[in-house]
Amino acid sequence: MSNIMNSIFDIRLLDDLARKETIVHRIHPLVKFLTTFIYLIVVVSFGKYEISGLLPLLIFPVLIMTLAELPLRPILKRMLIAAPFVVGIGIMNPIFDHQAVSIGGLSVSRGWITFLSITLKSVLTVSAALLLIATTGMDKLGSALRMLKIPRLFVLQLLLTYRYISVLMEEVSRVLRAYAMRSPQQKGVHWSVWGSLAGQLLIRTFERAQRVYLAMRLRGFTGEYNTGGYPGIAARDIAYMAGWTVFFVIARIYNIPMLIGSLFTGVIL
Amino acid sequence: MSHHKTEVRDLYYVYPDGHKAINGITFKIHHGESVGIIGANGAGKSTLLMLLMGVLFPCQGEVLVGEVPVTKKTVPVVRQRMGMVFQDPDDQLFMTTVYDDVAFGPRNYKLEETEVERRVHEALEMVGILHLKDRAPFKLSGGEKRAAAIASVLSMKPDILLMDEPTSALDPKSRRRLMKLLDGFEHTKIITSHDLDMVFELCTRTIVIKNGQIAADGPTKELLADAELMDDCGLEMPLALQGCPVCGRKNG
Amino acid sequence: MSHHKTEVRDLYYVYPDGHKAINGITFKIHHGESVGIIGANGAGKSTLLMLLMGVLFPCQGEVLVGEVPVTKKTVPVVRQRMGMVFQDPDDQLFMTTVYDDVAFGPRNYKLEETEVERRVHEALEMVGILHLKDRAPFKLSGGEKRAAAIASVLSMKPDILLMDEPTSALDPKSRRRLMKLLDGFEHTKIITSHDLDMVFELCTRTIVIKNGQIAADGPTKELLADAELMDDCGLEMPLALQGCPVCGRKNG
Amino acid sequence: MHMADALISPAVGGAMWAATTGIAAYSIKKLPKEMDENKIPLMGVMGAFVFAAQMINFTIPGTGSSGHLGGGLLLAILLGPYAGFLTMASILTIQALFFADGGLLALGSNIFNLGFFTCFVTYPLIYKPIVAKGYSRTRIFAASFIAAIIGLQLGAFAVVLETLFSGKTELPFNTFVALMQPIHLAIGIVEGLVIAAVVSFVWKERPEIIEKATLGKAIGSTSIRRVVTVLALAAILFGGVFSWFASSSPDGLEWSMFRTAGVEELESPDGIHRVLAAIQNKTSFLPDYGFKAPETESAVTAGEGEEGEASWPAVNSGTSVSGLVGAGFTLALTAVIGLTISSLKKKKSNISA
Numbered sequence A: 001m002s003n004i005m006n007s008i009f010d011i012r013l014l015d016d017l018a019r020k021e022t023i024v025h026r027i028h029p030l031v032k033f034l035t036t037f038i039y040l041i042v043v044v045s046f047g048k049y050e051i052s053g054l055l056p057l058l059i060f061p062v063l064i065m066t067l068a069e070l071p072l073r074p075i076l077k078r079m080l081i082a083a084p085f086v087v088g089i090g091i092m093n094p095i096f097d098h099q100a101v102s103i104g105g106l107s108v109s110r111g112w113i114t115f116l117s118i119t120l121k122s123v124l125t126v127s128a129a130l131l132l133i134a135t136t137g138m139d140k141l142g143s144a145l146r147m148l149k150i151p152r153l154f155v156l157q158l159l160l161t162y163r164y165i166s167v168l169m170e171e172v173s174r175v176l177r178a179y180a181m182r183s184p185q186q187k188g189v190h191w192s193v194w195g196s197l198a199g200q201l202l203i204r205t206f207e208r209a210q211r212v213y214l215a216m217r218l219r220g221f222t223g224e225y226n227t228g229g230y231p232g233i234a235a236r237d238i239a240y241m242a243g244w245t246v247f248f249v250i251a252r253i254y255n256i257p258m259l260i261g262s263l264f265t266g267v268i269l
Numbered sequence B, C: 001m002s003h004h005k006t007e008v009r010d011l012y013y014v015y016p017d018g019h020k021a022i023n024g025i026t027f028k029i030h031h032g033e034s035v036g037i038i039g040a041n042g043a044g045k046s047t048l049l050m051l052l053m054g055v056l057f058p059c060q061g062e063v064l065v066g067e068v069p070v071t072k073k074t075v076p077v078v079r080q081r082m083g084m085v086f087q088d089p090d091d092q093l094f095m096t097t098v099y100d101d102v103a104f105g106p107r108n109y110k111l112e113e114t115e116v117e118r119r120v121h122e123a124l125e126m127v128g129i130l131h132l133k134d135r136a137p138f139k140l141s142g143g144e145k146r147a148a149a150i151a152s153v154l155s156m157k158p159d160i161l162l163m164d165e166p167t168s169a170l171d172p173k174s175r176r177r178l179m180k181l182l183d184g185f186e187h188t189k190i191i192t193s194h195d196l197d198m199v200f201e202l203c204t205r206t207i208v209i210k211n212g213q214i215a216a217d218g219p220t221k222e223l224l225a226d227a228e229l230m231d232d233c234g235l236e237m238p239l240a241l242q243g244c245p246v247c248g249r250k251n252g
Numbered sequence D: 001m002h003m004a005d006a007l008i009s010p011a012v013g014g015a016m017w018a019a020t021t022g023i024a025a026y027s028i029k030k031l032p033k034e035m036d037e038n039k040i041p042l043m044g045v046m047g048a049f050v051f052a053a054q055m056i057n058f059t060i061p062g063t064g065s066s067g068h069l070g071g072g073l074l075l076a077i078l079l080g081p082y083a084g085f086l087t088m089a090s091i092l093t094i095q096a097l098f099f100a101d102g103g104l105l106a107l108g109s110n111i112f113n114l115g116f117f118t119c120f121v122t123y124p125l126i127y128k129p130i131v132a133k134g135y136s137r138t139r140i141f142a143a144s145f146i147a148a149i150i151g152l153q154l155g156a157f158a159v160v161l162e163t164l165f166s167g168k169t170e171l172p173f174n175t176f177v178a179l180m181q182p183i184h185l186a187i188g189i190v191e192g193l194v195i196a197a198v199v200s201f202v203w204k205e206r207p208e209i210i211e212k213a214t215l216g217k218a219i220g221s222t223s224i225r226r227v228v229t230v231l232a233l234a235a236i237l238f239g240g241v242f243s244w245f246a247s248s249s250p251d252g253l254e255w256s257m258f259r260t261a262g263v264e265e266l267e268s269p270d271g272i273h274r275v276l277a278a279i280q281n282k283t284s285f286l287p288d289y290g291f292k293a294p295e296t297e298s299a300v301t302a303g304e305g306e307e308g309e310a311s312w313p314a315v316n317s318g319t320s321v322s323g324l325v326g327a328g329f330t331l332a333l334t335a336v337i338g339l340t341i342s343s344l345k346k347k348k349s350n351i352s353a
């Protein structure tokens, strides 16, 4: 119940954020999409005992978040919600991998390092996906997909799903509310009602789909999905992508914190 | 009968996204009153009803139903006393027959099956659709669905009936029938609607909401005839009060 | 301007399940007329609109739009002339921004992107929501959604506007605004509604449907004041015509 | 049971992306042309429905177990396998973007795990044959129930394989399987019951919705040859892989898998560490730490990987100290950059305001 409400807020919030006008928002959607992908590949290419090498990559979400003027809190909250499966799998490592490693004189089980590494990767990858949508928006992302030659059938279908999610989530939450009103102290939907409750929702959805199709046909839809022209990719977009890519590659090849650290300890010692 | 009193004290509600929907509302509704809650789209009417029913919980202030504050703990008890009819009856009817739908609430309160049957018959008779009891709710006409939705709530014997826009999408005859039905219900009624003519006929008292606050609270006949107040709150005088083609009266 | 004439000749329609929804309807609507189609729930109003739009095809009889019979072949041409506003705007706003939604029709007719833009702006300005053009439809209020739905139809420059219950769920002010907007649209309008007061104010002519047949067809002012006819068709006189609290007049 | 970006390696993620893209392209091609336009809104709106309905909590009273509506099979039943798969793909895409369920790299695997097995394995091989003899309540119930459970089992098993192949986490294969399969059996039973209840209800009330989707031209008749192909594919994928695992010694399973796949070594810092040790020695200001080059795996043999494994804990403490200092410094720098920019932005907007 509150789950559904929260999901509706999340979609609305991200949609609102995507409509801001900042330097990051103005970057070409396709460029942002590809940059995010390169970033993700670089992040996950680090091994399971890697921590320090991953740290410089934090600068990407931090920079995007500040430049795009995105609020920290809701994005952090989403990352925490996304965590359970990853943490659940990650937490197995300390159990199965006891080998001790010494770090700065401290003896740590290798499993914990893996766990930390997974958690860090989770933070980086989750924030990258959220930031992509929060600075681009579903409609622009759709046009980026079209530019990638993803068939229009799929893109239109994706956008329709996105469009009707909030309509149907509200419908579902109203039904659940009505259900809860007459069945106090029940946590979920009783099995005797499963079929009729979800089934009726499904039939209504089916009928809605027919009306939507009708509305589309009445406005000349014949299976073609016609979008307006795409915005061109400007020099600044290319610079954006090239800049980040170079940084990612450097961060992948060189362990930057280690370089800095050695520099420091070298100076100090 | 103070045990059926509904009281709202200095209520505030902020949606998780920061939208302040209710900004300090206080009122008291006595047993047997019929109260209309009106206001423009987005004024906060539905939110207020949800706070009364314990679907949402206030950020500040409290809701008391018969001296019992509505909290997560008391909600099951409170709900037994309150019945809510939703705007779209489709949201409310989820069983395969009208009978089962109307019996759903009483069965959840673990009543004897004979008592359940008695209640279902009573409720269906009250709204005049006993003949539909074995039909599937989703195959009924709009007006019939509305009646079934009301019966499903009446079978729980609520002391207070809450309704969100009960007359929308009904044809004039069905609307009239529904109004007659509601008029016959002697317990407390709280109705939100844009159908000000219905409020005018059905409710003795009206609360006007504007931006989550009470803009006016008083006898319906006075408030709805106050053209300035209505205009200020995104409303309009009931059509029955506007210009009469016979006597040529304009705007009340 | 006979090329905008809409004519229905001896129309019959039976749903695949055998339900006879339209049973012999004939009428002619001239360019610029505003016609209200009224009737009880299930009378056949929505079915009639769908036959006019070529969404359904009659079992017998024919529909002519500007001398062109509506058949599977002529439908694309006919539709460009007719714009239909649905009862639930959510069914009609299927794109992710208001702009794209309003541009959907023109783009499908392969107009230049500059022309598309001109039309979208024009349509949005006409309904007064140009400032909402980059918003997502799911975040609009009920009234705003309705306006966007109308704009999405206006951008196709229809000669005839068909609407199914355009005022439902709107607050009185938004309803008034919509009525003003419709009043300003100078082409043919065909409106079905249970809001008889709206029909009374907006339509010069009314067609009353009962069980898929025409029960009456004539000037709105006359038909809607005919208490017997209204009652016979599951309707009621508009509230503005019913009992005036000032002069005490009862039932017209 | 969404596979997450943090647990996947580029190789596994990429492979699954490739597989998924292939199936999606095939599905799009298979959607009969004339059905397209009316199916698009149906797919879109049904996708949104499944998305929303997955938030309903279905409970079995007294047992404490509860479940949700599974998407893939239901969509296949309603829309046919091709449209069902594509719809599942868009649901998962939106979940990855807006709810950070899974992630963009793992999206390929997730679409595969939740879409392929339901739409292209259990739907044609279990659901369809059972209802092919004619619809009845019992058949529909049995068909959806069994298909849902098996579909989820296959999906869960795929998650296990993908996770292990990725080598980002340390879970012995049998433990992981022993953990995942029973959990998903429990989930699958409730999910199967929900789907069975929903499909039976819809069939009773609006039979054409269920019957048209399965028998109609929209899907085309599934030829025997296609069934056999799919069967064979699935058999190779699962039977093969599974029996191979089963035949190896349980303890060594994981490592032998990594060695064979060459995935672990690909990323393993330890092997590379040794390889690059010589180079490091020349760079004096970086005492005893290796640059990591991601592309040197060809030089690493399985044996070296093993050895590297053993030598890992011996990393000297001086290196770790510089690592820790550097890490702290990097974090501080990142924070400073972030704070500076946002305070600059605030100042700017204050001035302009």
Ligand SMILES: Nc1ncnc2c1ncn2[C@@H]1O[C@H](COP(=O)(O)OP(=O)(O)OP(=O)(O)O)[C@@H](O)[C@H]1O
Pocket: A005, B015, B016, B017, B019, B020, B021, B039, B040, B041, B042, B043, B044, B045, B046, B047, B048, C142, C171
């Ligand atoms: N789930 C929600 N999250 C955020 N804001 C919401 C939510 N639901 C409603 N609101 C906002 O709260 C305000 C009050 O909404 P509410 O639904 O109570 O209005 P209402 O008076 O019932 O309007 P209507 O006459 O259109 O039904 C509106 O501005 C609305 O946009």
Ligand SMILES: Nc1ncnc2c1ncn2[C@@H]1O[C@H](COP(=O)(O)OP(=O)(O)OP(=O)(O)O)[C@@H](O)[C@H]1O
Pocket: B142, B171, C015, C016, C017, C019, C020, C021, C039, C040, C041, C042, C043, C044, C045, C046, C047, C048
């Ligand atoms: N798809 C359908 N299949 C069978 N019967 C239908 C179908 N759609 C509508 N009907 C029936 O046809 C009749 C006319 O329906 P229609 O929707 O045109 O009524 P309406 O006048 O628009 O009613 P309302 O005022 O409730 O909108 C009704 O009796 C209805 O039950």
Ligand SMILES: [Mg+2]
Pocket: B045, B046, B047, B164
């Ligand atoms: Mg409301």
Ligand SMILES: [Mg+2]
Pocket: C045, C046, C047, C164
């Ligand atoms: Mg209708």
